[in-house]
Amino acid sequence: MSDDNIVHFNPWTDFNDVSAIIDPADIEPDVEQLKVFLDVVFSYCEGLIPVRGFVDKGAGKEGKPNNIWIEADAAAAEKLATFTNWAWREGAAVYVVPGTVANSGQARAEEVAQMQTIVVDLDDGDIGAKYAHLVRHLGRPTLLVESGGRTAEGRQKCHVWWKLNEPSEAEDIELICDLRGEIAAKVGGDRHFRSAHQPLRVAGSVYHK
Secondary structure, X not given: OOHHXXXXXXXXXXXXXXXXXXXXXXXXXXXXXXXXHHHHHHOOOOOEEEEEEEOOOOOOOOOOOEEEEEEOOOOHHHHHHHHHHHHHHHOOEEEEOOOEEOOOOOOOHHHOOEEEEEEEEEOOOOHHHHHHXXXXXXXXXXXXXXXXEEOOXXXXXXXXXXXXXXXXXXXXXXXXXXXXXXXXXXXOOOHHHHOOOOOEEOOOOOOOO
């Protein structure tokens, strides 16, 4: 990862001075959803959360990616909300690696130190039938996120999250990723989630495409 893309984040000086936009859909970030998302994905974890802000392909504009790392602590919601508001005004999407790392600049799979969830990305086919299958065999999820966009048949794409009882480390992270891959293979989910560093869109942020 290039040092040019690393932003040392001060929420009060770095991302609060962006001019407001006129949003024809009258949609803006939802801080309460951000808090729920952080609780499910990071509440047990220690270390830094890798956050990415970039313009999605298909959003119709250009933009340089901005990567930040925020502490997984009580101030994380405020910092993520500030960054998410900046991204909204810039027309950028907000993603996180769903695990913590030890140092700024880290985000590779082998650098993920703790994880506390299992997640499946359902982005094509019969989403409802796939979701029902997951609930039947794995139990009701902790969080269901409408991740933005629809399938060719008009079905809402979604991320399905199960929160574990404690953070996982080392070989247990490998087990989580193996499970993510196996579950995706069985229900026709996105198999990229076999990797620990696969980023996911943040619930409560704005989908621009």
